Amino acid sequence: MSESILGIILSALLTENFILVKFYGICPFMGVSKKIDTALGMGMAVTFVMALASAACYAVDLALMALDLAYMQTVVFILVIASIVQVVEMFLKKAVPALYQALGVFLPLITTNCAVLGVVLVNAQKGYDFLRSVVNGAAGGLGFTLAIVVFASVRERVDQADCPACFKGFPIALVTAGLLALAFMGFSGLRIF
Amino acid sequence: MDLKKQLKEGLLTKNPVLAQLLGMCSTLAITTNLFNGLGMGLAVTIILTCSNVLISALRKAIPDQIRIAAYVVIIAGFVTIVDLLIQAFLPDLSESLGVFIPLIVVNCIILGRAEAFASKNGVLASAADGLCQGLGYTMALVIVSAIRELLGSGTFGGGLLNGGEGIRILPEGAAATLVVMPVGGFLVLGCVIAGAQYVSRKLQLRQRDKEAAK
Numbered sequence: 366m367s368e369s370i371l372g373i374i375l376s377a378l379l380t381e382n383f384i385l386v387k388f389y390g391i392c393p394f395m396g397v398s399k400k401i402d403t404a405l406g407m408g409m410a411v412t413f414v415m416a417l418a419s420a421a422c423y424a425v426d427l428a429l430m431a432l433d434l435a436y437m438q439t440v441v442f443i444l445v446i447a448s449i450v451q452v453v454e455m456f457l458k459k460a461v462p463a464l465y466q467a468l469g470v471f472l473p474l475i476t477t478n479c480a481v482l483g484v485v486l487v488n489a490q491k492g493y494d495f496l497r498s499v500v501n502g503a504a505g506g507l508g509f510t511l512a513i514v515v516f517a518s519v520r521e522r523v524d525q526a527d528c529p530a531c532f533k534g535f536p537i538a539l540v541t542a543g544l545l546a547l548a549f550m551g552f553s554g555l556r557i558f
Numbered sequence: 559m560d561l562k563k564q565l566k567e568g569l570l571t572k573n574p575v576l577a578q579l580l581g582m583c584s585t586l587a588i589t590t591n592l593f594n595g596l597g598m599g600l601a602v603t604i605i606l607t608c609s610n611v612l613i614s615a616l617r618k619a620i621p622d623q624i625r626i627a628a629y630v631v632i633i634a635g636f637v638t639i640v641d642l643l644i645q646a647f648l649p650d651l652s653e654s655l656g657v658f659i660p661l662i663v664v665n666c667i668i669l670g671r672a673e674a675f676a677s678k679n680g681v682l683a684s685a686a687d688g689l690c691q692g693l694g695y696t697m698a699l700v701i702v703s704a705i706r707e708l709l710g711s712g713t714f715g716g717g718l719l720n721g722g723e724g725i726r727i728l729p730e731g732a733a734a735t736l737v738v739m740p741v742g743g744f745l746v747l748g749c750v751i752a753g754a755q756y757v758s759r760k761l762q763l764r765q766r767d768k769e770a771a772k
Contacts, residue, residue: 386740388587392666395582436642439660440634447627476630479583479664486657531756535579536748543744550741 370500373493377504379552383480384512385545389505390480394513395538397471399524404517408510410471412503414453415481418446419502422485423495442485447476480509516545561686568690574667575698576754581667585699586743588658592715595703596696597651601644601659603692605636606668610688612636613676629672634663667695698750706746710738 383389390411397407422442429435454472457465475481484505488498519541528537574580584602588594609632613620620628641659645652652659662668671691676684707713712728736742 388583388740388743389661391582391586392580395579436638439638439641439663440631443630443634443663444627447630476626477664477666477669479661482664483657483661486660490657529752531759532748532752533755536752536755539744539748539751543741543748546741546744550739 368497370497373497373501374504377501378508378511379549382508382512382549382552383483383505384509385542385549387483389483390478390509393471393474393478393480394509394516394542395535397474398513398517398520398538401514401517401521403471404513405510406467407471407474408506408513411475411478411480411509412506414446414450414472414475415484415506415509416499416503417453418449418481418485419488419498420495421445421449423488423493423498426489438486438489439482442489443476443482446481446485450476480505512545512549516542519545561690564683564686564690565693568687568692568694569697570694571758572691573694573698573754574670574691575695576751577758578667578670579751580670581665581695582747583661584658584665585702586740586747588655589699589703589706589743589746590654590738591707591711591713592700592703593651594654595699597644597648598655598658599692599696599699601640602662602665602667602695603689605633605640605662606671606692606695607685607688608636609633609668610671610676610684611681613672614679614681614684617677625677626669626673629669629677630663633668633672637663667691702743702747702750705750706737706742709734709746710736710742 377383381387384391384394393407393411398404422445425441425445426438429437429441434441450472454465457472484502488501493501520538523537523541532540568574570577572578575582575585581602584598588598609629612632613629616628616632637660640662641652644655644659671687675687679687704714707715708727710733712726712730712733714725714727734742737746
């Protein structure tokens, strides 16, 4: 509980980066990182949903605790996330068609993104209060965006490069991600007290 | 129903991790020793089989428009059951897998099989499919975790054999801790999938040669 807000932001962005250190959300990380534009779109959509889901699930978790139903967390959280994604999709379609055009395809994918369920479960586990939950969600999303955009820009070049036939495509992308994770390990000493 | 074909597909030609490239999060995150890999693999196998059976049994009752939501709820139910059982009977495993047990809900393999197989096939075939795909997933996890454990901590069967210590193969100082860290996960999985692609291409070529010879 005593973790500072700044500390949470720093660790979600860099030292405990959701993708490269914690391995949440590898599927979209690998799936939609072929172009920088789409990677950025996905990152923004995930950030938005993660912040929103953190806020909603904080409230839902309070209710579950009050009813003594803590063991239902997983089921209820995934339902909340799925409905948030649905509502966001419908809202964007009506209200901000331009943004919907940009994010549209990614939204349904977010329901099964473990980064979203992961951050909500971690918030509940660590007993973060409302502000910390939302900050953790948003910063985790930004960390996701950072990693996926950096990765996409590397990958655009790696795809052009010549490598052994059996490494073509997915394996070389994994190795690239490994090197990126190595770079992020450099942040691991970083701390704010 | 063709059990032999399903088994071959699950383990080799359509292995969920090595060929279909699904369920990467857990494959990378928890494969630090054999115990974790095996535990995770078996947990997913059980959940996948149960959810496949139930979804297949209900496939005519679930309306098409809300099927994804229904699948997710069914899967989440089984995940919660398994999560509670692991917490009760295998607290060590629960400790080391942590949040990745509830995260099985969003493991693409399970939803993928529900959508691609269980929603179209009978109960028995779906059960067999769940079992075979689950075993394929377990096999991939075991391979990756055995390699990572050997290179990273120099042991085999950590958490499982020799009172949890594992059998020491490499001498104490020779292991590269980097391999059990996140970096190693990406690198080892990349190499394992590259190896799988190499083998499958060789097999395909051989098959073609054989057919050409005929």
